[in-house]
Amino acid sequence: MQENQNPQAEEVLEQVTTSVEDAAASAAERIAKLEAELAEVKEQFLRAKAETENQRRRAVEDVAKAQKFAIEKFASELISVKDSLEMALLDQSGQFDTLKMGVDLTLKQLLAAFEKSQISEINPLGDKLDPHRHQAISTEESDAEPNSVVRVMQKGYLIADRILRPAMVVVAKAKS
Numbered sequence: 818m819q820e821n822q823n824p825q826a827e828e829v830l831e832q833v834t835t836s837v838e839d840a841a842a843s844a845a846e847r848i849a850k851l852e853a854e855l856a857e858v859k860e861q862f863l864r865a866k867a868e869t870e871n872q873r874r875r876a877v878e879d880v881a882k883a884q885k886f887a888i889e890k891f892a893s894e895l896i897s898v899k900d901s902l903e904m905a906l907l908d909q910s911g912q913f914d915t916l917k918m919g920v921d922l923t924l925k926q927l928l929a930a931f932e933k934s935q936i937s938e939i940n941p942l943g944d945k946l947d948p949h950r951h952q953a954i955s956t957e958e959s960d961a962e963p964n965s966v967v968r969v970m971q972k973g974y975l976i977a978d979r980i981l982r983p984a985m986v987v988v989a990k991a992k993s
Contacts, residue, residue, distance in 0.1 A: 891933075897926055905920060905923065936975070938975075939974060941969065942967075942969050945962075949980065950983055950984065952986065954987065956990040958993065960992070963989055965988065966987070966989075967988065969985070969987075
């Protein structure tokens with residue numbers, strides 16, 4: 818075999834080899850750099866995912882606690898009403914006026930507790946029937962405008978603007 822004596826060809830081959838080796842080294846360096854960045858991004862992602870999961874879990878716990886203890890303020894208001902009712906039952910004086918006054922004061926305590934908890938009555942006597950707030954249980958002939966409330970059988974209640982219990986009413990119908 819004859820060695821290639823062409824110096825130009827050898828020089829070109831050497832340049833190409835050097836160029837390929839440089840490109841390979843540069844690519845390996847770039848790959849290592851990208852792998853390091855990828856590892857860092859993965860770690861940031863896992864931390865963010867864990868933090869999000871912790872926030873979600875805390876939010877679920879906070880909602881559960883809020884639901885569990887939402888009644889606490891109202892319940893503490895009702896304790897004094899219960900105490901007053903128990904005192905009325907223990908009264909052996911036989912004085913009707915005193916008992917009536919105690920029951921009246923107890924009712925005022927209850928109404929104050931309702932007010933603090935945004936519970937209000939629906940007493941629609943004379944109002945037009947509103948099926949969202951009233952439950953008509955019967956009709957009766959009346960001089961009042963048809964579909965207006967002529968009797969309230971049971972008051973309704975609202976919590977803020979939400980119906981707790983609709984008022985049960987008797988509605989007017991036109992006389993035949």
